[in-house]
Amino acid sequence: MSKIGIAVLGYAHGHLQTYTAAIKGFDDAQVLMCWDHDRDFGQAVAANFGIEFRPDLDRVLSDPAVDLVMIGSETRYHPELVEAAARAGKDIIVQKPMALSLADCDRMIAAVERARVWFSLAYQMRYDPANRKMKELMDSGAVGRVGFVRRRHCIPVLLDQGFVTGHTRWHFDPEMNMGMWMDDASHPADLFYWWFGMPESVMAEIGNTLTDFSPDDTGVAIYRWPGGMMGTIFNSSVVLVGENTTEIYGDQGVIVQNHGDGPSCAVVPPGAVAVKLYQRDKHAAGWQDMGVPIPPGGQGERITAVARNILDEYKRGEVQVSARDGKASLQMVLGAYESARQGRRVSLPLA
Numbered sequence: 001m002s003k004i005g006i007a008v009l010g011y012a013h014g015h016l017q018t019y020t021a022a023i024k025g026f027d028d029a030q031v032l033m034c035w036d037h038d039r040d041f042g043q044a045v046a047a048n049f050g051i052e053f054r055p056d057l058d059r060v061l062s063d064p065a066v067d068l069v070m071i072g073s074e075t076r077y078h079p080e081l082v083e084a085a086a087r088a089g090k091d092i093i094v095q096k097p098m099a100l101s102l103a104d105c106d107r108m109i110a111a112v113e114r115a116r117v118w119f120s121l122a123y124q125m126r127y128d129p130a131n132r133k134m135k136e137l138m139d140s141g142a143v144g145r146v147g148f149v150r151r152r153h154c155i156p157v158l159l160d161q162g163f164v165t166g167h168t169r170w171h172f173d174p175e176m177n178m179g180m181w182m183d184d185a186s187h188p189a190d191l192f193y194w195w196f197g198m199p200e201s202v203m204a205e206i207g208n209t210l211t212d213f214s215p216d217d218t219g220v221a222i223y224r225w226p227g228g229m230m231g232t233i234f235n236s237s238v239v240l241v242g243e244n245t246t247e248i249y250g251d252q253g254v255i256v257q258n259h260g261d262g263p264s265c266a267v268v269p270p271g272a273v274a275v276k277l278y279q280r281d282k283h284a285a286g287w288q289d290m291g292v293p294i295p296p297g298g299q300g301e302r303i304t305a306v307a308r309n310i311l312d313e314y315k316r317g318e319v320q321v322s323a324r325d326g327k328a329s330l331q332m333v334l335g336a337y338e339s340a341r342q343g344r345r346v347s348l349p350l351a
Contacts, residue, residue: 003027004311005065008034009057009081010073011045012170013095015122015303019070020049022307029311035060037077041167061088068118068314071095074176075183079104082119086111091118093310097186097333098326100178102350105327112323120310121321123329124302125191127309130257130275130292134248135195137255137277137290144252144280149195149231151246153188154239155262158211172214179215181206182333185235190321190329192223192231198328199223199231203345204336210238221336223348233336241267253279256287258294265298 006029008016020031033052036042046053054060061069061084068091071081078099085092092112098121099105112119125131138146157163158172158180170176177183192199206219218236225231245260257275259265275290282288295301313320331349339346 004029004314005067006031007060007063007066007069007090009060009069009071009085010036010077011042012036012038012074012167013072014168015095015306016070016072017045017049018300018303019122019307020051022304023311024049026308026311028315032065033060033063037073038167057084061085061090066090068093070122074170074173075100075178076176079107082108083111086115086117089115089117091314092120093314094119094121094326096121096123096190096326096329097182098323098330100182102327102331102334105323105330109323109327118314118317118319119323120313120319121190121323121326122306122310123187123190123321124306125187126194126320127305128260128302130260131191133275133290133292134246134255134257138195138248138250142253142277142279143248143250143255146196146229146248146250148229148249149192149247150234151188151191151232152234152242152244153184153261154234154236154242155184156238156240156266158214158217158237159240164213174215178337179206180237181216181219181235182337184237185219185221185233185336186329186333188233188235189332190325192233193325193329193332196225196229196231199225199332199348201345201347202332202335202339204339206337206340209236219336219340221332221339223332239263243269243272252281253277262299265295268294 023029023031033054034046035057043053069085070093072095171183201224202221204221206216209218211217217238221233223231242263243258246257248255273289274292274294276287335346335348
């Protein structure tokens with residue numbers, strides 16, 4: 001493939017600016033142009049990156065120089081933009097979460113499969129070396145049968161006045177993005193789905209703890225898988241710092257990950273270890289450092305790495321996170337919301 005021509009459809013999600021900045025340094029891809037329904041904002045971002053802004057979406061999608069579109073609009077607009085791009089025969093990368101309803105996911109899946117275009121979701125946790133190492137350890141039997149997994153995945157954004165009052169405030173608009181748990185718990189939900197498949201049930205509490213202007217700022221969900229394994233996701237948008245990120249408990253060993261999200265990368269103590277393993281049959285060895293580095297650039301380094309990883313997959317014709325995977329993780333998130341609303345356990349997958 002010659003140099004990949006890319007168009008951005010919507011810069012609402014900040015990760016798209018991170019990807020665009022990274023791609024400027026690539027010799028095999030180029031962001032040629034962008035579109036945004038917020039014309040003033042789109043023009044400002046385009047000027048900052050020195051790319052063309054086109055206010056007419058059809059002019060972007062009909063341009064033969066565009067091979068691939070990256071969609072970073074407000075989540076509400078994902079389905080219509082995916083349908084338009086698929087009709088135009090463009091390959092597609094979509095920022096998470098995939099959509100706000102299962103019906104919208106079905107629309108997107110149908111459009112992509114009908115047009116036979118390449119499609120992937122940008123979930124950075126699938127590319128993170130620590131997460132890949134933990135999956136490798138579990139798959140190899142290093143901890144035996146897993147009984148429980150806990151993931152704390154947090155951000156401090158609702159304590160940031162700039163985020164709350166700036167262009168990013170759409171993240172907690174219930175019509176544009178449902179809530180902050182929808183937006184950010186989508187990451188660990190996808191991680192759990194990637195590692196363990198679809199759970200059979202969820203119980204959750206989701207609501208406000210330290211704010212009152214967002215539909216929610218914190219939630220805890222307990223998932224259960226066939227066979228008995230349990231897992232919890234703690235996701236909050238009002239956590240300043242943290243350390244312990246993931247714990248995996250098996251009958252033959254334990255894995256602990258630290259510094260796997262934004263707050264825990266913000267303040268790293270001396271001698272910190274990213275991923276460590278304890279094995280029952282190697283008790284004398286104690287905790288083994290798996291040699292996975294904590295990114296010196298913090299969580300931003302993990303986000304930046306998505307652009308290179310996902311474009312390499314695109315060039316190989318591979319897909320890390322399919323449209324059907326995106327629907328699966330959304331079911332896990334929506335199931336948690338439904339459980340919190342009803343105050344009871346909810347079966348998965350949703351009917």
